[in-house]
Structure formats: C-alpha cells, structure tokens
Amino acid sequence: MSGNPSEHKKTKALECHRILVFGQSGSGKTSIINKFCYDALFCSYNYDPTLDDSDRKQANVDQLPCIIDIAASTCPEEYTALRELLIRQHEGFLLVYSVDSRSSLDQIRLFHKHIQREKAQTTASICLVGNKCDLVNEGRQVTPEEGAQLAAELNIGCFYETSVKNDINIEEAFHALVRENRVHKDGKSQSMASEMETSGNEAQLEHRRPVIWQRFLHYCRRSKAARASRQ
Numbered sequence: 001m002s003g004n005p006s007e008h009k010k011t012k013a014l015e016c017h018r019i020l021v022f023g024q025s026g027s028g029k030t031s032i033i034n035k036f037c038y039d040a041l042f043c044s045y046n047y048d049p050t051l052d053d054s055d056r057k058q059a060n061v062d063q064l065p066c067i068i069d070i071a072a073s074t075c076p077e078e079y080t081a082l083r084e085l086l087i088r089q090h091e092g093f094l095l096v097y098s099v100d101s102r103s104s105l106d107q108i109r110l111f112h113k114h115i116q117r118e119k120a121q122t123t124a125s126i127c128l129v130g131n132k133c134d135l136v137n138e139g140r141q142v143t144p145e146e147g148a149q150l151a152a153e154l155n156i157g158c159f160y161e162t163s164v165k166n167d168i169n170i171e172e173a174f175h176a177l178v179r180e181n182r183v184h185k186d187g188k189s190q191s192m193a194s195e196m197e198t199s200g201n202e203a204q205l206e207h208r209r210p211v212i213w214q215r216f217l218h219y220c221r222r223s224k225a226a227r228a229s230r231q
C-alpha cells in the first residue's frame, strides 16, 4: 500500500446512508426523490403511482462527502413482512405526509410504531416531513403546528414542511437525516470499542456485529478446532 496519505484518502470508501422514504400514496415521495437526486422540474400533472423507487446520490453534508442510498415505498400495511424487511434494511427514515391529507398524517403514526418495533435494539434516525406546503388555501388539512406536535409526541427530533413545487426544505430534510445518522453511527462504534476494551466478552458482543464479522469468527473457530484435533 502507498504511504501517501492523500492517495489513501482518495481510495477510502465513502460513507453510505441508507434512507427509506415512506408515506401514503400521493404524498409526494417520488417528487421529493426526483427533486433531491436530479433537481427535476416540478410537474403537477405527471402523477405516476409507483410501487418502489430507488436512487443514489453523492452529496456533501457539512463538507463531508457521502452516498445517500434512497428507497421509497408506500408498502401497504397488509404487507407486514415486506414492511419489516424494508425497515430492517434501512437506517434513516423520511416519513412523508401531505399537508392536504389528514389520513396521510395518520399513516405516519402506524409506520413509526413499526420502526420502533423493528429497531428496538438500535436507534433509528427519523425525519418527519409535511410535503406540499405551497398549498396555502387550496385544501390544507394539516397545520404546521400539528406536524410539529406529532413530531414532538413521537419523539422525532427533526421536522420540516417541504414543497417540491417551490423547492423548500428538500435538501435540508435529507441532510438532517444524514447528520442524525452520523451521530448514531459514531455513538455505536464508540460504545462497541469501549465495551470491547472493558469487558472483552466476545459472546456479549456477538449479536451486535455485522454478519460478515460473525462468519469470520465462526471460520476462525472452526480452523482452530481443526488444528487442535490434528495435533
């Protein structure tokens, strides 16, 4: 390996944040993703209901480059297993309701409950978003105060009203999630390191390690046992 630190920096893998955008059909998930990833022009007549979206964007958040891996799903409640899988696969959640739909706000509670259930052992980064805030008199059903109140009630630290149409707070919402993710990731790696130093108890830590690491440990133990039996 080269001893040149700048070369080493160039080849270092970018941190990746896996974000799931969740919200009722029509709340604006696809529009939000297209705006954030491609700065796509807003087009109100172009509503194309989607089952899944997935995109990637390289971004600079607080001068630190990263990859934001984004998936979106409406994922109806009856598909519980799929919903649970999606939650497990992601670490950050952008929960979207539309300010002209009270039922889309009610969906958030339910989805939040599922996140809490699936992520009981870890801390999930969550940002609540009230989209279409450009709709002032045209059928607004949820006030900004009600959105903020729900965020406080669910203990979600991050709340924005957004508008794809007027480009309000779209980037801010994703960046806030990345920041929160970083805090959680740092906290996790620090607490793991200090536990390893203080306890040294492998069995206690095993359940927290990534699968690849567990497989590696398993391989080491098998090789050690094989060597011992040969001696």
Ligand SMILES: Nc1nc2c(ncn2[C@@H]2O[C@H](COP(=O)(O)OP(=O)(O)OP(=O)(O)O)[C@@H](O)[C@H]2O)c(=O)[nH]1
Pocket: 023, 024, 025, 026, 027, 028, 029, 030, 031, 032, 043, 044, 045, 046, 047, 048, 049, 050, 051, 073, 074, 131, 132, 133, 134, 135, 162, 163, 164, 165, 166
């Ligand atoms: N006024 C306004 N309309 C918006 C905004 N964002 C999205 N829309 C419109 O809302 C409709 C639904 O947007 P989509 O982005 O397709 O919604 P979705 O959540 O992806 O919907 P599904 O794919 O069915 O789950 C479209 O007609 C959009 O143009 C916004 O900020 N303001």
Ligand SMILES: [Mg+2]
Pocket: 029, 030, 031, 048, 049, 050, 051, 053
């Ligand atoms: Mg869509």
